[in-house]
Each structure stands twice: as C-alpha cells, then as structure tokens.
Amino acid sequence: MTLPESNGNGGPVRLDGPWTHRDVAANGARFHIAEMGDGPLVLLLHGFPQFWWTWRHQLPALAEAGFRAVAMDLRGVGGSDRTPRGYDPANLALDITGVIRSLGEPDAALVGHDMGGYLAWTAAVMRPKLVRRLVVSSMPHPRRWRSAMLSDFAQSRAGSHIWGFQRPWLPERQLVADDAALVG
Structure with a gap:
C-alpha cells in the first residue's frame, strides 16, 4: 500500500485542504483531528481500514451548514x-x-x-450525556450485529475479518505482510 507523500505538516495523514489539523489529548493518548467550521460539534468516526480522510467531502459541507465538523483518527x-x-x-x-x-x-x-459506527453506538451507551445525536452507517446496532454473527452463517462468514482480529498477533502480521497488500 502506498501512502501519499508527507506534505511537511506532520506526515502523510495531514493532507492539505480547507480544514486545519491538530492533535488533542484524551483518555491517555494523542489523537489527530482535522476540523473546520463553527457551531455545534459533529464528530466523524471512520471505519476500518480508513482514517480521517474518509470524511474529506463531509467536512466542508457540514462547516458550510453551520457546524463544527471534526474528523478524528481513531487510536x-x-x-x-x-x-x-x-x-x-x-x-x-x-x-x-x-x-x-x-x-x-x-x-x-x-x-x-x-x-466507527460500532464505536459511536458504544460511546452513546457509555456516555449518553455527551452524545447529542447519533448517525450510524454500515453498522447495525451492536446487539443485532452480535446476534447475526452468532446465528447466521452467511453473516458470520461476511464478518470473518472481525473474528480474525480476536486472535493474538496474527492480525497485525497479516496487515503488514507484503507491504500491507491486504490493506491496499
């Protein structure tokens, strides 16, 4: 997998655009965010194997609509x-x-x-006062997802990568093998 060249602003993930980049500390770690706009916060959470860039089209649209749009890179x-x-x-x-x-x-x-949708569901349950609204795409409610993964062979097979991530060390080795060809 080939990442874009560094643009001099801190690495290949800080791609130029109408947004600004910065790091914020939370939960004992540092998180990269891209943000733009003013108003109520809309926090955008990417899926796997993506990063904040997934939301590059939504950031300006949300900012123009009067929101503070922030796309974060997950841990x-x-x-x-x-x-x-x-x-x-x-x-x-x-x-x-x-x-x-x-x-x-x-x-x-x-x-x-x-x-990111799964984590949004989880965050809304754990800290409901911090979640004003919830929008989830391509991820069912966690209870429904778990039920389907355990009872529906076709769904379990389609989500086999999730089961694979539960094994120690093997997922990391698979993801970096052959210059991250699986991710690419």
Whole structure:
C-alpha cells in the first residue's frame, strides 16, 4: 500500500485542504483531528481500514451548514497514537468521548461508519450525556450485529475479518505482510 507523500505538516495523514489539523489529548493518548467550521460539534468516526480522510467531502459541507465538523483518527490509525493496548470497544469509545471533552464541547453529534459506527453506538451507551445525536452507517446496532454473527452463517462468514482480529498477533502480521497488500 502506498501512502501519499508527507506534505511537511506532520506526515502523510495531514493532507492539505480547507480544514486545519491538530492533535488533542484524551483518555491517555494523542489523537489527530482535522476540523473546520463553527457551531455545534459533529464528530466523524471512520471505519476500518480508513482514517480521517474518509470524511474529506463531509467536512466542508457540514462547516458550510453551520457546524463544527471534526474528523478524528481513531487510536492506532493515521496520525493518532499507536498504543500497545487499549483497542477494546469500551476503551475506544472512551477515546471518542474524551476527544469531545478535550475539544471543550458539552456534547456532539456522532457520525460513524463501519467500525466507527460500532464505536459511536458504544460511546452513546457509555456516555449518553455527551452524545447529542447519533448517525450510524454500515453498522447495525451492536446487539443485532452480535446476534447475526452468532446465528447466521452467511453473516458470520461476511464478518470473518472481525473474528480474525480476536486472535493474538496474527492480525497485525497479516496487515503488514507484503507491504500491507491486504490493506491496499
């Protein structure tokens, strides 16, 4: 997989555009964000194996509509910290609510896609006062997803990569093998 060349602003994930980049501290880690606009916070959460760039078209549209649009890189992705542990759903959800607090906002509308949607559901359950609105794409409610993964063979097979991530060390080795060809 070939990443874009660094633009001199801190690495390949800080791609130029109408947004600004910065890092915020939350839940014991550092998170890269791209943001633009003023108004109520809309926090955008990417799926796997994506990063904040997923939301490059939505950032300007939301800012123009009167929102403070922020796309974050989740833990271990893009420009955010790659910690040795802390990748369980509860901790990742606390990363998200911690970023809301670090941005000085009382709450946020969470918009999540794929795994970001799963974490948005989790954050809304764990810290409901911090989640003003919830928009989830390409991810069912976690209880429905779990039920389908355990009872529907076709769904379990389609989500086999999720089961694969539960094995120690193997997912990391697969993702970096052959110059990250699987990710590409």
